[in-house]
Amino acid sequence: MPELPEVETIRRGLQAKVLGRTLVKADIRLKKQVRGLPAARFESQIKGRRIEALERRAKFLLFRLSGDKTLLVHLGMSGQLSYWDHSREDSGRFVVSPLTGLQRTPGQHAVDKHTHALLHLDRGDRVQYRDTRQFGYLRLLDTAQVEALPSLRRLGLEPLGPGFTFEAFERSLGARRGMLKALLLNQSAVVGLGNIYADEACFEAGLHPRQPVERLGPARRRALFAAVTAVLEQALGKGGTTFRDYRQPDGSHGLNQESLKAYGRAGLPCPRCGTPMRKILVSQRGTVFCPRCQRLK
């Protein structure tokens, strides 16, 4: 579900609430959502630790805990992290608005059958993990082990970090071959894009999602570099894109769906030239593009 702008929005929202707080108890309601060690050991090992920092790498969230432990959270396709305040009232259930199609909780949500983990904090508040499709996970590691994790080690450049220059991007692309959108999705050259922002970046750069990367010249590589940055920054500025499940930690949704130019717009006129946008399959993912503005080079 969440791509970089959504994960970063969640990080910022949660950070303000949980920094310096103590995890008094963990309650894993669906054991399989904890990886790496048995859920019972996760619960006992996390207990009593203080949250010292909340960081993000690609689409991973890293809670830095006292005693040199790190809680790694990946939200998968439908994961949500929310902050539950003991003094606020729960809004009822998740409601789908017939008008916008958005799933809404006009406030913090009560524990329901998809709420798979509760991280209880001091003062009776808690961080709640909810995940309908169960593709996400939580993992507790020694901080020293984190860097050695294969899933983190093979990640490419952080597109919103200071190291993301055109020169670095060029080096990271190297002699890569294959379809452009597949490259953007696989996190090996640059991280943080998923199905929405890969389509948006291709559109912004005027490149066909099936464009062979090895046949892109310097000018088009530069356009791609600029597009990746622009698309992610805009989305972050709008608090992310809400289509279905994505929520900020306080339950509110993002605003970027209003600004999408490609994703979700199959059959609608291209914002640039008016040609109907087409939908195809690339890397098994639905892909929308403008057949006129985004031709194979």
Add this chain to the structure above:
DNA sequence: AATTCGCCCTGTCGGC
């Protein structure tokens, strides 16, 4: 080494 393809899940929607 690098790329593609099932598969892990639940929920929703459209076609018959």
Add this chain to the structure above:
DNA sequence: TGCCGACAGGGCGAAT
């Protein structure tokens, strides 16, 4: 109405 397949913000492991 119900049943069935397709599809949905991701990424891992096996096959090629």
